[in-house]
Amino acid sequence: ELGGFPHFMLKEIFEQPETVRNAMRGRLDRDAATAKFGGLNLTPQQLRAIDRFVLTACGTSWHSALVGEYMIETLARVPVEVEYASELRYRNPPLTPTTLLFALTQSGETIDTLAALREMKRKGHPTMAICNVVGSTIAREADGGIYLHAGPEIGVASTKAYTSQCVVMALLALHFGRLHHLSYEAGLRIIDDLERLPEQVEKALETNAECRRIAAKYAGCENFLYLGRLYNFPTALEGALKLKEISYIHAEGYPAAEMKHGPIALVDEHTPSVFIVPRCGVYDKVVANVEEIKARGGPVIAIVEEGDHEVAQIADDVLEIPATADFLQPIVAAIPLQLLAYHIAVLRGCDVDKPRNLAKSVTVE
Numbered sequence: 001e002l003g004g005f006p007h008f009m010l011k012e013i014f015e016q017p018e019t020v021r022n023a024m025r026g027r028l029d030r031d032a033a034t035a036k037f038g039g040l041n042l043t044p045q046q047l048r049a050i051d052r053f054v055l056t057a058c059g060t061s062w063h064s065a066l067v068g069e070y071m072i073e074t075l076a077r078v079p080v081e082v083e084y085a086s087e088l089r090y091r092n093p094p095l096t097p098t099t100l101l102f103a104l105t106q107s108g109e110t111i112d113t114l115a116a117l118r119e120m121k122r123k124g125h126p127t128m129a130i131c132n133v134v135g136s137t138i139a140r141e142a143d144g145g146i147y148l149h150a151g152p153e154i155g156v157a158s159t160k161a162y163t164s165q166c167v168v169m170a171l172l173a174l175h176f177g178r179l180h181h182l183s184y185e186a187g188l189r190i191i192d193d194l195e196r197l198p199e200q201v202e203k204a205l206e207t208n209a210e211c212r213r214i215a216a217k218y219a220g221c222e223n224f225l226y227l228g229r230l231y232n233f234p235t236a237l238e239g240a241l242k243l244k245e246i247s248y249i250h251a252e253g254y255p256a257a258e259m260k261h262g263p264i265a266l267v268d269e270h271t272p273s274v275f276i277v278p279r280c281g282v283y284d285k286v287v288a289n290v291e292e293i294k295a296r297g298g299p300v301i302a303i304v305e306e307g308d309h310e311v312a313q314i315a316d317d318v319l320e321i322p323a324t325a326d327f328l329q330p331i332v333a334a335i336p337l338q339l340l341a342y343h344i345a346v347l348r349g350c351d352v353d354k355p356r357n358l359a360k361s362v363t364v365e
């Protein structure tokens with residue numbers, strides 16, 4: 001059952017080259033330079049009329065929704081709102097009649113996500129489920145949807161479902177981009193980027209031994225900061241959640257530049273900052289943020305692109321991931337963050353597959 005792995009979480013982390021591929025299988029259409037889905041149950045005319053998305057979810061699924069917001073707004077130029085399902089169900093925000101709801105959920109059983117979906121349905125909005133568990137309540141109640149095809153996720157800490165959700169978000173961004181302004185050539189470039197992804201994820205898994213070494217160095221720390229910008233801001237949130245839920249270490253994720261507005265007060269020699277800093281439009285800005293942390297005596301663990309010497313000179317420890325298109329960085333960068341959290345939790349003697357106080361699906365309010 002565990003296929004030689006000591007825990008389901010590690011097994012599921014290592015399944016990701018395959019699960020990422022499964023999330024795209026049959027959905028990339030090179031002829032039309034777009035992504036296609038079998039189950040949206042809306043005509044191209046209806047889809048084109050959508051002028052706003054609301055993405056709702058809880059926990060890790062909420063983080064993939066944030067990644068989706070960045071992808072969809074950048075590639076499709078359609079406004080996106082990301083709402084915690086527990087808030088959306090009671091919040092009553094003003095929405096245009098042509099707002100489409102996406103509920104993101106691995107289990108398809110999370111009660112707040114279900115209630116938010118029902119509330120949006122009641123108001124007459126079309127609802128879509130992005131689910132892993134086939135035939136789950138949310139999958140059945142939504143008007144349409146997209147399955148992740150990631151296979152059963154047993155570890156309470158979501159890993160492969162998260163990266164699959166991010167892939168589906170990229171496919172949606174491509175689909176809606178191509179319904180609007182995105183050119184045929186731009187669509188093809190995105191397909192090329194997506195097709196390279198499984199191999200990049202495979203490569204990112206090679207950080208495993210280095211993640212274990214770094215974990216041993218910092219496993220005694222009680223506070224961590226996770227910092228990244230743009231596409232890697234949600235990545236920072238997800239890295240922090242992974243660490244706190246399985247190792248019980250306090251961790252906070254922030255957009256890197258926000259640290260000056262409070263969290264930098266936490267920085268000392270016992271509080272490591274994990275920077276997600278692959279090359280991107282704001283690379284130099286994030287490097288400046290790394291320098292600010294170092295100037296205050298904080299240890300820095302940096303996730304960088306292969307061959308990056310600039311950050312390697314300043315950071316205490318470096319994890320190299322392969323270069324990828326910026327919108328796919330959250331998927332590749334998630335791998336070392338999952339591995340780091342895993343090894344720290346194991347070293348602290350925690351039950352990584354069944355962390356205290358947590359359930360795989362939260363079916364009570």
Ligand code: M6R
Nearest residue numbers: 059060061105106107110157158
């Ligand atoms: O099944 P769902 O995706 O709806 O679950 C949502 C959250 O409960 C879930 O992501 C939770 O945050 C995980 N333990 C995170 O690893």
